[in-house]
Amino acid sequence: MGRPALPIGTFGKIKTYPTQTGYRARCLYRDYDGKVRSVEKAGRTKAGAEAALKLALRDRGRVVGSGDITSDTRVRAVAELWFAGLRDKSPTTLESYRRILDRHIVGAGPKPAGAKAPPVLLADLRLRELTIGIVDRFLLKLAEQHGAATAKLARSVLSGICGLAARHDALDRNPVRDVSRVETTPRRAPRALTTAQARQLMAMVTYDDGAVSRDLPDFIAFMLATGVRIGEAAAMTWDAVDLDAGTVEVRSTVVRVKGQGLIAKSTKTDAGARALVLPSWCVEMLRGRGTDGAGPVFSAVRGGWRDPSNTQSDLRAAFTNAGFDWVTSHVLRKTVATVMDHAGLSSRAAADQLGHANPSMTADVYMGRKVASTGAAIALEALGPA
Template identity: 50%
Template sequence: MLLQKGPATAKLCRAVLSGACGWLVRQGGLSTNSVRDLTPIELEGGRTAKALTLEEVRRWLARLDGDEFARRHDLPELAWFMLATGLRVGEAVGVTWADVDLDAGVVMVQRTIVPVAGQGLVAKRVKSKASERGLIMPAWCVTLLRARRVRLGAFEGPVFPDSRGGWRDRGNVGEAFRRVRGDDFDWVTTHTFRKTVATLLDESGATARMIADQLGHSRVSMTQDVYLGRRAANAPNAVALEAYDPDLARPAK
């Protein structure tokens, strides 16, 4: 029976096979690792970044603010925080008050919260060295966190805890957002916030490296391929191509 699996599974199988072939090459069993020369595995149709526009951000946040379920599940300020930083949801719920320097306006991203069978929610170090980063927050986010700290009377533990003050399950967070998004925002997920941040920075003129550092990517290519949409070719190219203006090429009458 033929099993249908996605690109992620195919890439994992390829990585395992390549590792095995590499070992055989080192042991003299193979002359070359031919797996490395295979065509890269791509998603069908490509992966197109889709972000919220500024107007959609305002409508989305207004919906969260006005929804009793969203407020009860502490979604509005979490959404604001993720839009201020571009953090993954596991990283966002893993931020503690000790990671936040409100005077300097900096948040240190050091851990992510993951469910582990038999252990529940566990705080683990972020996925790579690049993901372990310090981010300067916009002034409005610092103001939001100052007010939140006073309101909650919190000086330790998670900034966005569960109802008992512990780690929050990122899966439950995603489900809560899906409960309130409605038909007009049915495409929005917690990952959309990261794409929105990347798009805003891209449009503001930030380099791909700067955006990758914000998102915690070690490879700029990941940022470009997944999070940044294709923009029109840069203006200097168009200026140079003006030389082909047909009116300029025609002989004067």
């Protein structure tokens, strides 16, 4: 019976031989293609030669790799291959990933304005050097210099890069999976407007010339009547509004994409695409605006899509001028959810109204989604003029 073959990724007995300049260490190694090859390294001493050989075997054991990605490929190259292969991500997600790559991983982008420290980079590391410890220290340093949100997004990007390397056998595992958690500041308890405060806010902004010139009173009223996001309100078109039925269809959201400008893209999830019943006071408000075919209900001052980022700044100024400097657009959404909760409506109805995906499989399978009535319209009547 013949000698059993070496298991893949293992080596046989190390033998050392004296040379004119020191020693040579040699052994047989069975590569991941099944072939047995002789591997050798030299050193000035016997121990040095053996150590050099074992180090080479260790790196060889981290896999030769396939295609253009090997354990010696630099992170920079794999990052670009990973990003080029993204197909099912939204434009805003792709832009966020690209920003993380350019600023903190491959270093191709400009230094952020006002940065307190230079970016932390991994670009020139080889995949075999991308250990759990290296990644962990990188993310901790990134969180310290640029905040937990940036570190968490970088972790997602690195996980994708390392996952691609692992699928090419250039890494024996994805090191990102075992790094420590990125600690974030505990979230504050949700704060919402009371019914009286919501009415006061809607009244106050009508006396703000700046807010009126930017068409914010109706925009704020619409958000309080529906609970939609800023981008969804900006993307609302007249062909999605049925004033006779008193309903609106949330189909898309406005985003700014580098090189393309403002675009209206379909909502990110199935839960985001929904039809909502409007309270009567909102129907009357929209009826007073008139209709404009398929154009946006809340267009920019000069026409076209309203920029969500600029609108966010305009809202912040309007809220401050009205004496509600703590209010944000998210507070308007929380107000809608709170009003529904106080009216005895379920959290499922609130999730449908706000466009949140419900994790309960039973509810998802046995209860219809995207229905035109969640009960919010009746509850939100309370926000209308007294």
